[in-house]
Amino acid sequence: MDKILAAIDSALPSSLERLFSFLRIPSISAQPAHAADCRRAAEWSRDTLTEMGFAARLSETKGHPGVIAQNFSAGPEAPHVLFYGHYDVQPADPLELWHSDPFDPQLVEGPRGKRIVARGAVDDKGQVISFMEAVRAHLAVNGRLPVRLTILLEGEEENGSPSLAELLTNERDNLRADFVLVADTNMWNFETPAITASLRGLAAIDVRLHGPSRDLHSGLFGGIALNPIFALTHIIGQMKDDQGRITIPGFYDGITPVSREQEAAWAGLGFDAGAFLGDVGLHHPAGEQDQIPLVQLWARPTAELNGIYGGYQGDGSKTVIPAHATAKLTFRLVAGQNPVKILDAFERFVIERLPPDARAEFTRGGAAPGYGLAPDAPFLRAAQAALLAEFGKDAALVGSGASIPVVEAFKTILGLDTLLAGFGLDDDCIHSPNEKFELACFHRGTRAHARLLSAFARA
Template identity: 50%
Template structure:
């Protein structure tokens, strides 16, 4: 029996014990955003570090200004060092009353889609992270040693914005450098085929506060004469998009790149059905930038979105006032080499140009990260793609992601390496929502997939 086949057989034999360990991990309520769970987050870090040390990793807990990092190393060597990244913190569980079972009492349930693991963190990201750990366990059992040249970085603040991550990467860059990073916090393509995410959109978030009169005003006495800050704000925001769905800010499309012919053909082969996708949320008519395909718009084109507006009287009943203040929260998704700070500056200048002389505006930044695009000419991508296809019986796809995973950009900028984003979550895993789940098949075949990728790269 080939060594890889022995590892795969070992993973199958140990699946019940691997599920037991995952259940133990899921019982720890490591909610990083809630100070009341600070001790639980550390407990999860200790549990995970103990698991890695038991496997033979040189593993340690590294304290930060926030929650701790875990760094682990196998013996040096190997054809190319590989960094594995995941996070052990989880989202809050609110609203608790919408959970069908207690979120930190994990269980396996039978569903029409097969058996699933039901718990907070099952998919995002404890179940995915443990596909790494259990693969390393089986590899050690078969080979007598861990794969050489592994670097593990597991963080406890991803769900709270990773405030300690960039400083930690800068301070420990030499220790963490590798040839490529593996990130498990992603999903398969919608139709269930395995995928490698090769590009991610960046993000700029802004909050605007526009002030007019020093108090709310009676609309009968002042309407038509005094500035209405909500009206001023919506006029300014609505003019950021034209009738073709394009953003009007000067220089906004600087650095935006069209698809290569190869990637366009790959994406067309995915046969994405925009109407079906929208039907899942009660819609059916795609809108957006004219002349672009649906996958282009969600993966490869930048956007501007208004995320919320408040101001004036919004309580029960009716109250005729001109508000003294209006607020809005907006976001931009970025692609290519768009510069987040230049876009922020252009946005603020646009808003300021619409504000009357006797009104004032202030801004609050809510993050800025550039887009990430991986160099798939690295032979490791083709090797991983083939390994995934061999496991799942379907050719793996190179896909994009409409969201932002800043860690991929941080690895590129600070550590100088590309990332492979390979995960086995499904679209219906309800991450960040009540009743989160992770399919047992995703857990089992996810471990198989990492074993195949390790074998292909070693």
């Protein structure tokens, strides 16, 4: 390992040259004008991995191609790791806010030393190259890898991954592995690595409450006719109690409470809920009052009213009782909850509370379950040891309140668990002008990836 790390250190200038070459390709998947650039980025990735000794090829889809590369030099008995990243990037707009050309990467001074500035610097080209450079060092020192390795690079992640299911289905036999490693996330802070061990799922639904057959004059019908807006808001208002708990029957079924050990670990991260909320003009956590803020944010389900409308929406007054009212809701779900059952329960909750003459119509949106890694998963334990060795401190085992669709796809289509361990920072301006990747994070991320590969072989 000392020789591998020394190889990474000495090759840092060459690693940056390769990264900058990759960053110069404006592979914006959302814009049809850049379709050729996306293919060029895929071909660049394929050719680079081929030069490194991988069997690499493009995997065509209805959209942009995927890149599949494999190196099984570790032998048939070695663990098999599937690494996922993406070569596409977000649009660079608004261009006038960039301090330099977004596709002319720069190495500039910052508060933490030098930083790489370009679109895709950290999301996700920089993290992909960081992993590939760790692989390159293993091959340079030992002539082979410690694990069987498959690399999958997607070309549409920044555009909603419309062809990912097709790609995974087409390549299912070639992507069989022990688990997936994703480097498209952040560290806890500049000094502390992080492993994202849980994600919340999502279930979306619209409810339209119908009342009178048409909008009514509120003077002629007010006081005697059902008002759908009042009826709908009255029902929605019963979904939470004064302690922040969701009152839909069966909503919490199947959930495993956060362990005391995990809660204590999260409490020790120094998260300042007041400062976090203060950035958006708030001050007080509004979730379940018997849960600490990070548990509210990462490990408890939510019911959110995303929009509500009905009746007259223009300027001034129009004295009507509307014919209907609509609410748009999403539920963030945790491991153990069934999205379909949650939506069924919500529909029953509404129907059971409908006043006379009211009728409810439901339109369901997307639904994906929450995800959680087993705390005793061997590859998770191996990753913790590798990151401790590189950073000199334990990795923060964090959750994410959001959903990452690719993780759900790996589980659903390939049956694989995913380890998320990236090296970005919260202030990297992902999706914004002047996106950057701290040089120290790129370098230490490469060293950490090298340790991870060896640790996985021993797991």
